[in-house]
Amino acid sequence: MSIAKQLYQLQEVELEIESNERTLRQIASQLGENQAVVRIQTKLALEQQRLEELRGRQHSAEWEIDDITSKLTTAEEELYSGRIRNPKELTNLQHEVDGLRVKRNQLEDKALEIMDQVEFAAASVAAISSELKTVEAEWHSQQQQLSTEMEQLKTTLSDLEHKQQLLLAKINPQSVEFYRELKKQKRQAVARVEQGICRGCRISLPVAELQRARSDNLVQCSSCGRILFLA
Ligand SMILES: [Zn+2]
Secondary structure (H helix, E strand, C coil), rough: CCCHHHHHHHHHHHHHHHHHHHHHHHHHHHCCCHHHHHHHHHHHHHHHHHHHHHHHHHHHHHHHHHHHHHHHHHHHHHCCCCCCCHHHHHHHHHHHHHHHHHHHHHHHHHHHHHHHHHHHHHHHHHHHHHHHHHHHHHHHHHHHHHHHHHHHHHHHHHHHHHHHHHHHHHHHHHHHHHHHHHHHCCCCCCCEECCCCCCCCCCCHHHHHHHHHHHCCCCCCCCCCEEEEEE
16 A cells, blocks of 8 residues: 555544544533523523512502501591591591591502512413423433433544554654644645546646656645645
């Protein structure tokens, strides 16, 4: 086998290794990444807090109503007890009763309004909770899938690295070093030649160059400098 062919095979294996390593890094960055879950958890916590606040306001409104109702009951009892005879006192008491009734009506309206808001917030909390469950389930299954993919990739990589070692053992070290230097500059150090064209730079090669490349020596493309490999 020509050195160019061996180097080409090495390059194929190394490009595959690099591509697998890139995928592996991507997977590693996605593993444990749970922004979507955290975002919904935060949303849920805020909505739950709002619901608690509204329930607190609902209870205060109810206490206020109870308080006014008991004041009203006392005042009404007093008004209709017949114990008060003084007309001015009676008028004042009547005013007090009327005032308390107005205030209680207002508070009842307010309490109803808050109750509507409580219902709305409770429905929203339920919806977000169910959304969170779905997203968490998706996240768990995605994480499992990623872990499986990662294990498969690691196996593939170890096979490829074994292949790489076998190839490296066959090629003389100077050629490997030359290949490495060229790879640093061009990423692909070896270019296939197809129908007289260098696939590295797509330039048609002179006949003399093709003939030299056919020999066992390492010949570089006069245009892009890559090692030419005639399949
Ligand atoms: Zn070229």
